[in-house]
């Protein structure tokens with residue numbers, strides 16, 4: 001069985017998160033060479049071969065090896081690429097095609113596959129092969145971050161829970177995974193010990209909502225302390241406010257948080273069921289900043305009740321927060337969300353090109369703002385929230401965070417890491433999996 005992601009057009013086609021949120025040329029990137037979903041599947045169901053972000057020709061060459069089943073992992077905005085791959089696989093005689101990841105939530109796309117898997121799927125895939133996965137094993141997920149030719153850091157990605165029950169109306173996660181499940185703490189410790197051994201600079205938690213299971217989150221934080229690791233997390237402002245004293249005692253190494261600000265408009269926050277006040281979010285941001293912890297914000301523009309002027313006003317307010325980086329999105333209806341039904345019924349979704357559902361385009365009929373103007377507002381926001389100097393602010397925070405947790409020896413360690421990142425890791429960096437697996 002072969003599982004693959006969508007193909008890329010050229011090797012330099014590395015997804016650059018920062019570039020998607022600025023108007024100038026950003027050379028800083030965190031390489032998207034690792035598919036966490038496929039690595040988890042491979043680690044737990046090792047019979048499956050995986051292919052990550054291949055070129056079209058590499059995909060075809062791999063198909064020629066002959067497979068019983070080919071599976072595709074994709075996001076909504078990669079749908080067209082995957083349809084092309086599915087058609088080619090069928091043309092080349094592949095008998096069974098599977099689909100997984102968020103892309104398969106789209107009803108119109110489901111008929112292209114013989115079988116679809118919604119949600120986290122290691123157990124179901126193993127079952128389909130006549131096996132059982134007992135406990136999920138977290139694979140090592142190490143990604144380089146830097147500028148072309150020079151890695152500044154290696155980040156260890158960590159998932160501690162799966163699923164979210166908060167039900168924000170714009171978000172697909174509650175339809176994707178209905179129950180919240182924990183990754184076993186032993187599995188988390190194994191991967192953190194590995195990151196430590198490898199000299200990984202920062203651990204980044206990418207759960208839907210870190211803190212969903214509070215006791216489990218505390219146990220994870222205790223492990224950061226044990227292994228003296230710097231860590232970043234995406235979480236909610238209300239949660240971080242409660243946990244800040246415990247998480248940032250100056251030793252645990254909380255280096256930064258990603259917070260969903262979503263909007264400053266109280267009507268919007270109520271409409272999207274955010275269950276948080278804008279003021280509450282702003283005061284958490286300030287509290288976090290006061291402690292020298294980095295903040296990445298997630299903000300959305302273009303709700304139906306917003307006007308050109310109200311958006312500009314909010315974006316100016318966003319800029320005043322001086323965050324280390326901000327992800328700015330145009331509100332985009334995604335399949336199987338309450339927002340999709342609301343927008344489709346009341347305004348209509350005109351866009352047929354799934355590439356544009358990457359949260360940087362207006363894909364529906366906004367009552368007062370046409371698509372071109374909405375994109376101009378997005379660029380206005382990029383300049384307010386992510387001016388060039390934010391990069392320097394971020395680097396300074398990283399340095400201060402390191403000194404705070406490790407003293408000046410931390411700076412020496414950073415320099416050592418730079419050497420490891422560019423010389424040692426480059427040689428070592430291969431798709432690594434832990435030995436042994438969870439299949440009986």
Ligand code: B12
Pocket residue numbers: 003015017031032033034035036037038040041070071072073074075076077078098099100101102103116117119120121122125159171172173206207208329334357358359
């Ligand atoms: C990391 C991440 C990214 C990284 C991806 C890095 C990478 N190398 O993969 C980056 C920064 C590039 C990214 C960008 C975007 N992302 Co993103 N991202 C995430 C995040 C935080 C984690 C995803 C992850 O790795 N999960 C862990 C793994 C283990 O789970 P998984 O990938 O779902 O895989 C499991 C299942 O899906 C299934 N499965 C996966 N593949 C397959 C294949 C087969 C054949 C089968 C059977 C099963 C199967 O089994 C896997 C193991 O259980 C999620 C939020 C979250 N916590 O889920 C958002 C999320 C996936 N992103 C989202 C969005 C909207 C985007 C963007 C469109 C815009 C944006 N706002 O950032 C862009 C577009 C990217 C692109 N296509 O170019 C949305 C939904 C995506 C969608 N609508 O399709 C999410 C859910 C966030 C949210 N709540 O809004 N993202």
Ligand code: SF4
Pocket residue numbers: 164165166167168171172173174208209260
């Ligand atoms: S946006 Fe975050 S908190 Fe809201 S439902 Fe999605 S994953 Fe949960």
